[in-house]
Amino acid sequence: MSYKIDDLPLTTLLPALSRAEDQLARLDEIVRRSPVGEGYAERAHFSEAAASMWVAGELVHIEDLVLHDANMDVRTPTHETTIAHSILWSRRSITEQESVWAITKAGIEHLIGRRSSPMHRTGAGEGDQSLTLSSPRADIDDGFATEMAEIDAVLARSTRTLLRIDEERKSDPVAVGELFIHDPDWDEDDRLSNWRSSLQEVEALPATLAAAILWDAWETLEPLQRQHWLGGQLVSSYLRSRGKVTSHLFCLNVGLKSIPREMRRSRNRTSRLVAGLVAMAAAAEIGIKEVIRLGQAREQLQRKLRNKRSSSSLPGLVDLLITRPVVSSSMIVESLKVSHRGALNLVTELGVRELTGRGSYRVWGIL
Numbered sequence: 001m002s003y004k005i006d007d008l009p010l011t012t013l014l015p016a017l018s019r020a021e022d023q024l025a026r027l028d029e030i031v032r033r034s035p036v037g038e039g040y041a042e043r044a045h046f047s048e049a050a051a052s053m054w055v056a057g058e059l060v061h062i063e064d065l066v067l068h069d070a071n072m073d074v075r076t077p078t079h080e081t082t083i084a085h086s087i088l089w090s091r092r093s094i095t096e097q098e099s100v101w102a103i104t105k106a107g108i109e110h111l112i113g114r115r116s117s118p119m120h121r122t123g124a125g126e127g128d129q130s131l132t133l134s135s136p137r138a139d140i141d142d143g144f145a146t147e148m149a150e151i152d153a154v155l156a157r158s159t160r161t162l163l164r165i166d167e168e169r170k171s172d173p174v175a176v177g178e179l180f181i182h183d184p185d186w187d188e189d190d191r192l193s194n195w196r197s198s199l200q201e202v203e204a205l206p207a208t209l210a211a212a213i214l215w216d217a218w219e220t221l222e223p224l225q226r227q228h229w230l231g232g233q234l235v236s237s238y239l240r241s242r243g244k245v246t247s248h249l250f251c252l253n254v255g256l257k258s259i260p261r262e263m264r265r266s267r268n269r270t271s272r273l274v275a276g277l278v279a280m281a282a283a284a285e286i287g288i289k290e291v292i293r294l295g296q297a298r299e300q301l302q303r304k305l306r307n308k309r310s311s312s313s314l315p316g317l318v319d320l321l322i323t324r325p326v327v328s329s330s331m332i333v334e335s336l337k338v339s340h341r342g343a344l345n346l347v348t349e350l351g352v353r354e355l356t357g358r359g360s361y362r363v364w365g366i367l
Contacts (some may be wrong), residue, residue, distance in 0.1 A: 003217040005201055009270050013209065016277035020208040023284035025243050026307040029164040031247040031287070041095075041248035043294075044287070046325050048236075049087040052229045053080055055264075060084040062328045064362055065353070072330045074361040087229055089244030094237050095249050097291035102237035103199060108192060112227055191223035199238070211235050212276030215252065215271060234257075255283025272319045294322060297366045304350055313338055317346050326355055326365040 031037045035126050046065055058080040065084050077085075090111050101107040161354045198217045202210035218231030236250040255309040256264060256279045263275040301318045308314055313336045320327055320335050332343035352364040 002079055003017045003198055003220055004162050012270055016274050017209050020277045020280040023281045027284040027287045029244045029245050030291050034291050034295055036298050036322050040291050040294055042323040043325055044251050045088050045091045048251040049084040052087050053084050055253050055256050066324055066326050070331050090233050091249055099241040103234055104356050121281050188223055191221045195221050195223050207242040208280055212273045215276045251283050254286055255279035258282045321366055325361040328363045
């Protein structure tokens with residue numbers, strides 16, 4: 001299966017293309033110059049992760065995702081929350097690397113979990129003694145040393161078995177009861193190769209149009225069976241590599257939420273490309289409004305910091321509120337190293353609005 005670009009109906013695409021180009025340029029400049037730019041970039045990861053699940057037909061609450069990311073869940077994480085956290089992890093990994101890293105073969109393999117672990121690269125064999133936790137001296141023949149040697153042998157065999165299973169996992173289907181999660185006829189490598197070949201074909205096109213084509217190619221080829229959400233993140237990384245949005249990792253799915261499904265999944269490719277361009281413009285507009293809103297909220301909160309001691313924890317709480325959609329008392333305690341009572345006093349002093357109103361747990365945030 002391959003994706004053919006062919007001739008593009010530029011007359012139909014130009015209005016949406018020009019608007020997307022303008023809005024993304026405005027967003028990038030505003031985020032770069034704003035004092036809350038870094039906070040917005042971190043918040044955007046959570047918004048995009050939740051939006052990606054929404055586009056896929058799943059609902060993930062932002063507060064559940066934030067608490068799960070902080071290892072402070074108030075309930076057992078759902079499967080959807082776990083996937084959303086994987087999206088969050090992938091976006092942070094992309095942001096920490098060079099702009100072109102994510103769309104390279106090595107970057108994609110890392111993001112989908114194919115890169116070998118350090119233990120795997122050691123080439124440990126049957127007689128590799130580095131897998132043992134201890135090496136009892138041969139001259140010690142007491143019962144305790146003998147038992148420890150047996151435990152080490154079991155651990156070594158278990159490690160070799162796990163390494164072998166990890167090696168076979170790439171080619172064999174994974175079965176859970178009668179459900180096959182991995183389809184052996186689904187050639188992910190070939191589909192990924194076809195998608196990556198599109199990167200060279202769109203190089204001469206405007207960045208937003210090229211990104212729309214890459215998004216449509218991913219939706220058409222469906223390279224990955226279980227991580228289809230990665231396509232939106234790779235498209236955002238492509239915009240970053242082209243220099244269109246360098247201040248942060250763009251949130252494509254935030255804009256796709258405003259596009260009707262009939263348009264996103266239309267049988268007409270031109271309609272899908274227009275949907276992608278309109279989604280980029282919509283996501284940029286939402287981002288601009290969010291940056292402005294956060295900037296105004298920061299100014300109001302900083303007014304309450306006047307005449308405070310230099311050792312006050314209030315500035316740290318303001319920064320935490322800017323970078324997280326919601327915060328709990330446990331998150332404040334962990335981040336600012338204060339007591340729970342001190343955390344509640346800080347929130348009260350700032351006058352931040354409580355969002356849950358529940359007795360089981362309380363979170364606050366900037367609305």
